[in-house]
Amino acid sequence: MSTMRTVRVEALREPLKICRVNIPEIGDDEALVRVTASGICRTDWHLWNGDWAWLGLKLPMPTTLGHEIGGVVEKVGSRVKGLTAGTRVSVPFNFACGCCPQCRKGSQNICDDASWPFMLEGSGGWSEYVRVPNASLNCVPLPESVTELDAAALGCRYMTAYRAVASRATVKGGEKVAIVGLGGVGLAAVEIAVALGAQVIGIDTREAQLKAAAKLGAVATLNSSGLTPEQAGEKVRALNNGTGVSASIDAVGVSNATLTALESLMKGGRMATVGLSSEEDKGLLTIPIDKLVFSEWSIAGSLGNPQPEYAKLLSMIDAGRLNPSQHVTEQVSLEDVQSVMDRMPKFDTNGYVIITKFD
Numbered sequence: 001m002s003t004m005r006t007v008r009v010e011a012l013r014e015p016l017k018i019c020r021v022n023i024p025e026i027g028d029d030e031a032l033v034r035v036t037a038s039g040i041c042r043t044d045w046h047l048w049n050g051d052w053a054w055l056g057l058k059l060p061m062p063t064t065l066g067h068e069i070g071g072v073v074e075k076v077g078s079r080v081k082g083l084t085a086g087t088r089v090s091v092p093f094n095f096a097c098g099c100c101p102q103c104r105k106g107s108q109n110i111c112d113d114a115s116w117p118f119m120l121e122g123s124g125g126w127s128e129y130v131r132v133p134n135a136s137l138n139c140v141p142l143p144e145s146v147t148e149l150d151a152a153a154l155g156c157r158y159m160t161a162y163r164a165v166a167s168r169a170t171v172k173g174g175e176k177v178a179i180v181g182l183g184g185v186g187l188a189a190v191e192i193a194v195a196l197g198a199q200v201i202g203i204d205t206r207e208a209q210l211k212a213a214a215k216l217g218a219v220a221t222l223n224s225s226g227l228t229p230e231q232a233g234e235k236v237r238a239l240n241n242g243t244g245v246s247a248s249i250d251a252v253g254v255s256n257a258t259l260t261a262l263e264s265l266m267k268g269g270r271m272a273t274v275g276l277s278s279e280e281d282k283g284l285l286t287i288p289i290d291k292l293v294f295s296e297w298s299i300a301g302s303l304g305n306p307q308p309e310y311a312k313l314l315s316m317i318d319a320g321r322l323n324p325s326q327h328v329t330e331q332v333s334l335e336d337v338q339s340v341m342d343r344m345p346k347f348d349t350n351g352y353v354i355i356t357k358f359d
Helices: 042-048 148-154 157-168 184-195 207-215 229-239 255-263 289-295 307-318 334-346
Strands: 003-008 017-022 031-040 069-076 088-091 129-132 176-180 199-204 220-223 245-250 265-273 298-301 328-333 352-357
Touching: 003 334, 031 148, 031 334, 042 334, 069 129, 069 148, 088 148, 148 157, 148 307, 148 328, 148 352, 157 184, 157 245, 157 265, 157 307, 176 184, 176 255, 184 199, 184 207, 184 245, 199 207, 199 229, 207 220, 220 229, 229 255, 245 255, 255 265, 265 289, 328 334, 334 352
Parallel strands: 176 199, 176 245, 199 220, 245 265, 265 298, 328 352
Antiparallel strands: 003 017, 031 069, 031 129, 031 352, 069 088
């Protein structure tokens, strides 16, 4: 076959269309991956709505979204190393160039020449096939026990949580950690922090999400509905013998969540923030800078996960310490993508919704 099915965005906030297009041609350093699992992420919904224009982000039209990709290598270009047809892979959303200063020091997640699947023709994951540039770096082979469903979960939300918890907040065994926002990233962060030996306090406004955090091993939960960040911070202290937590994760990105994560910290505490802001904040938050100075709080941004850090993450999954696919709550077809997107404003797509039916 020379064509494939794909879900396309032809205009912002307009209905998605299922089309048949040519299977992408690949270059010498690229791979063609047959997609077997592809996530429908809230990031896709934001992009479809035209958010993050304040960052200069503008989608090409038409385009195919989908950036949480698990699949099987179909063929590789002549300069690709370490991959052959049949290799099962996860495809990180942060396509890196491999040669800029950031890539050379191992920070491919903040590559100076980064690209994303939805910005490149033939690379969006809501398709039967995708082309992956610089495939020797941007295709991550899977251990035998790690499924392609796991791989799709790893494409964005789960690996983002891993980076925030393990590397940016540097969570250690025995520490108390507050995780604010228990969506896809937040619940993954709970699981990962618990696996690293931390004691987690999960914070959200939805009881179902608090119960999910407890099931994943959180030692305490807090419903922050109606609370100011300062009040939520006091509640965290009440849950933790009168003191704040060593580390916190803001898994949302809106001002209330970010400030709640900050106010939950003890002196010398560390916060990692992974959520991108909404139309309300447009990327600008007011930080209590005097408190930050007097308490010596540290704030770290966290984006995706650099390719070298996949080895430890995959080893934890391979050893059974982590289970990304347990967060998958629905497996759907390409025909279902629009209905899933329509449900997102109501926040009733709990867990990971993954496309596993493409034909």
